Amino acid sequence: MDKTLLVIDxxxxxxxxxxxxxxxxxxxVYTAFDGDVGVKLALQHKPAAIICxxxxxxxxxxxxxxxxxxxxxxxxTVVIMTSAKAYKPDIDRARELGATDYVVKPFRTDELLxxxxxxxxxFGRQEPR
Numbered sequence: 001m002d003k004t005l006l007v008i009d010x011x012x013x014x015x016x017x018x019x020x021x022x023x024x025x026x027x028x029v030y031t032a033f034d035g036d037v038g039v040k041l042a043l044q045h046k047p048a049a050i051i052c053x054x055x056x057x058x059x060x061x062x063x064x065x066x067x068x069x070x071x072x073x074x075x076x077t078v079v080i081m082t083s084a085k086a087y088k089p090d091i092d093r094a095r096e097l098g099a100t101d102y103v104v105k106p107f108r109t110d111e112l113l114x115x116x117x118x119x120x121x122x123f124g125r126q127e128p129r
Contacts, residue, residue, distance in 0.1 A: 001120055002048035003027045008038030008064060009053035009082070018051065021109040022116075035059025039067050046073055049116050054083035054090060062097060069098040078119040082107070 005027045007018045012033060019029045030045055032038035035052075036059045042050055050068070054061035061081055068074040081094045084105040091102045100119050103112060 001117075004030070004045060004047040004049075005116070006030045006032065006038065006042055006045065006047040006050045007052075008032045008035060008050065008056070008061075010034060010056045011053070018109060018112070022113065025113060035061065035064040038064055042068055042074060042077070043071060047077065048120055049078040049080065051080050051082060051112070051116070054081055054085065054094070062093060065094065065097045065099055076123060078116065078123060080112075080115060080119070 003026055005022050007015050007022075007029060009015050010033050015031050015033065019031050022029050030041050030047060032041050035056050038050075038052065039059070052061050052064050061083070065079060065081065068077065068079065078100045079098065080101045080103055081099045082103050082105055083090065086104045094102045101115055103115060
């Protein structure tokens with residue numbers, strides 16, 4: 001299974017925690033603290049999965065998701081949106097834009113890992129791109 005991951009979130013402590021945890025689980029982790037940089041890293045590295053926060057300063061998570069899904073290389077990438085908001089219209093909008101899943105903060109990193117791995121397995125990602 002391709003174990004590359006991109007974490008896009010403006011919460012530096014959370015990014016550091018997720019990066020440490022996923023690296024410890026054998027993942028290669030790329031990080032971005034804003035959506036614009038996150039999109040650039042996604043297109044450059046083509047990770048198997050992306051964890052993206054919804055509420056960020058420069059580029060909102062919906063805009064990140066919309067931009068990524070426009071690129072042919074990103075259409076099948078697992079994209080998990082995260083937010084402290086469990087607001088149903090936001091969850092529905094994320095799914096409309098192509099989010100693979102939506103996880104409400106706070107979450108446990110082991111639960112997030114299980115979600116990522118379940119989606120990677122269901123997408124059949126066996127080889128790195």
